[in-house]
Amino acid sequence: MSYARQLLDTYPGTAGVDAGVLAVAIDALSDCVQACAADVDADLSEQNVRDMVTCIRLCLDCADVCAAALGVTSRQASYDANVTRPLLQACVAICKSCGDECERHARHHEHCRICEQACRRCEKACRELLDTMN
Amino acid sequence: MSYARQLLDTYPGTAGVDAGVLAVAIDALSDCVQACAADVDADLSEQNVRDMVTCIRLCLDCADVCAAALGVTSRQASYDANVTRPLLQACVAICKSCGDECERHARHHEHCRICEQACRRCEKACRELLDTMN
Amino acid sequence: MSYARQLLDTYPGTAGVDAGVLAVAIDALSDCVQACAADVDADLSEQNVRDMVTCIRLCLDCADVCAAALGVTSRQASYDANVTRPLLQACVAICKSCGDECERHARHHEHCRICEQACRRCEKACRELLDTMN
Amino acid sequence: MSYARQLLDTYPGTAGVDAGVLAVAIDALSDCVQACAADVDADLSEQNVRDMVTCIRLCLDCADVCAAALGVTSRQASYDANVTRPLLQACVAICKSCGDECERHARHHEHCRICEQACRRCEKACRELLDTMN
Numbered sequence: 182m183s184y185a186r187q188l189l190d191t192y193p194g195t196a197g198v199d200a201g202v203l204a205v206a207i208d209a210l211s212d213c214v215q216a217c218a219a220d221v222d223a224d225l226s227e228q229n230v231r232d233m234v235t236c237i238r239l240c241l242d243c244a245d246v247c248a249a250a251l252g253v254t255s256r257q258a259s260y261d262a263n264v265t266r267p268l269l270q271a272c273v274a275i276c277k278s279c280g281d282e283c284e285r286h287a288r289h290h291e292h293c294r295i296c297e298q299a300c301r302r303c304e305k306a307c308r309e310l311l312d313t314m315n
Numbered sequence: 316m317s318y319a320r321q322l323l324d325t326y327p328g329t330a331g332v333d334a335g336v337l338a339v340a341i342d343a344l345s346d347c348v349q350a351c352a353a354d355v356d357a358d359l360s361e362q363n364v365r366d367m368v369t370c371i372r373l374c375l376d377c378a379d380v381c382a383a384a385l386g387v388t389s390r391q392a393s394y395d396a397n398v399t400r401p402l403l404q405a406c407v408a409i410c411k412s413c414g415d416e417c418e419r420h421a422r423h424h425e426h427c428r429i430c431e432q433a434c435r436r437c438e439k440a441c442r443e444l445l446d447t448m449n
Numbered sequence: 450m451s452y453a454r455q456l457l458d459t460y461p462g463t464a465g466v467d468a469g470v471l472a473v474a475i476d477a478l479s480d481c482v483q484a485c486a487a488d489v490d491a492d493l494s495e496q497n498v499r500d501m502v503t504c505i506r507l508c509l510d511c512a513d514v515c516a517a518a519l520g521v522t523s524r525q526a527s528y529d530a531n532v533t534r535p536l537l538q539a540c541v542a543i544c545k546s547c548g549d550e551c552e553r554h555a556r557h558h559e560h561c562r563i564c565e566q567a568c569r570r571c572e573k574a575c576r577e578l579l580d581t582m583n
Numbered sequence: 584m585s586y587a588r589q590l591l592d593t594y595p596g597t598a599g600v601d602a603g604v605l606a607v608a609i610d611a612l613s614d615c616v617q618a619c620a621a622d623v624d625a626d627l628s629e630q631n632v633r634d635m636v637t638c639i640r641l642c643l644d645c646a647d648v649c650a651a652a653l654g655v656t657s658r659q660a661s662y663d664a665n666v667t668r669p670l671l672q673a674c675v676a677i678c679k680s681c682g683d684e685c686e687r688h689a690r691h692h693e694h695c696r697i698c699e700q701a702c703r704r705c706e707k708a709c710r711e712l713l714d715t716m717n
Binding site for chain 2: 489490493498499502505506509
Binding site: 391 | 590650659692701
């Protein structure tokens with residue numbers, strides 16, 4: 182069981198959302214932050230770095246937005262839909278764009294295929310968390 | 316002139332938004348991240364720390380969301396309204412909430428008055444940046 | 450297999466350190482960032498929040514230092530011992546302090562027991578990564 | 584007067600270090616985080632992006648390490664030399680490396696000249712903060 186799930190299960194306050202859905206989102210956000218940071222570095226090591234510039238930029242944005250969502254969703258006591266909803270929408274949008282761009286390079290660059298998987302999983306998990314907030 | 320403005324003025328690509336409005340937003344986001352981090356620590360030093368719990372949580376969320384917006388807006392080449400718009404909306408919402416909560420404590424705690432100013436200025440700057448994106 | 454390990458195995462450049470040790474450290478750093486953020490929020494929900502102030506501060510420092518080390522170690526191509534070594538030493542020191550403080554609360558607060566585990570594992574993984582750099 | 588200085592002057596606890604030196608360091612760290620993020624994006628916009636890969640990597644590391652130091656130094660109550668000292672040493676090392684690399688490109692790329700200034704100022708401010716801790 183991930184630390185995120187264990188911490189949710191021992192939370193002293195009242196959670197505003199389903200702990201299972203939330204734990205999956207937190208783990209996916211955390212993985213996505215790391216995968217995007219690593220993919221930037223792998224992209225920078227490629228011979229055809231000029232072709233990777235869009236991928237690098239999207240990965241940088243994706244890492245930043247997911248890191249913020251990771252922090253905010255980890256502090257579950259303060260859920261404010263006016264903040265959490267647009268933040269998760271930004272996450273969904275950047276994970277979609279970054280996943281699509283990584284997919285374009287996935288045939289040639291295995292690291293982009295793996296980063297794509299992390300982005301897709303994070304996009305899906307953030308969508309599901311958004312759904313529970315309606 | 317701030318580093319943000321100088322860097323915008325020497326940018327090799329084509330900026331998608333007004334450099335003046337953008338530089339003001341970047342500087343305000345940067346200040347807000349620091350002010351919120353410092354206010355959390357000051358709140359934790361107060362005798363009545365239980366009364367400060369909401370303020371601490373909002374400042375933590377505000378710092379995280381503003382840090383993400385700082386990164387994304389600093390990488391101006393990649394402006395994607397599907398990402399930037401909800402992210403700035405999340406910024407406006409948390410700066411408003413955090414500023415309001417800091418204002419409640421401003422009479423008793425000078426550090427909250429200063430953090431309130433940073434939040435208000437950041438909220439305003441993000442609203443203006445959002446307006447230029449329409 | 451974690452994304453970190455998969456990304457290391459598909460890295461186009463030459464890694465400066467053992468991929469197994471590095472992947473364990475990256476995963477431990479990532480978990481520790483999230484556990485510390487969640488523990489801060491859980492601490493803030495406790496009745497005896499005044500007793501948790503030291504724990505909150507150490508968790509905030511631990512999350513920040515581990516997040517930086519996560520970024521730097523994820524960009525493996527650029528290993529510069531003059532930067533990585535003191536950064537990992539700072540990680541070891543804050544994980545030790547934060548783990549010790551969490552242990553003091555572990556009997557009463559289960560979330561601190563879990564955060565302690567994440568800190569201890571991260572401290573150990575960073576020490577082992579430091580050892581491979583000698 | 585910067586928010587950092589104002590917040591230090593209204594701090595309810597006892598500061599462990601000189602407020603003037605600390606405020607200068609906090610402002611320099613904050614500027615350096617932003618300048619490095621902006622310089623990465625400017626580098627990615629250059630025709631000769633392959634020549635900028637080292638600069639991009641160093642700027643990414645510099646932004647991450649300075650962001651951590653910004654958080655830790657903003658929470659002044661918890662100064663623990665075992666953490667703060669190696670963290671600031673990592674800052675000094677990466678600001679030196681990043682400033683040197685930016686200097687190499689400064690003649691051709693004005694944005695690197697500005698980023699170099701932010702790195703040099705931050706290196707100096709972190710050194711001076713380290714000196715006050717001895």
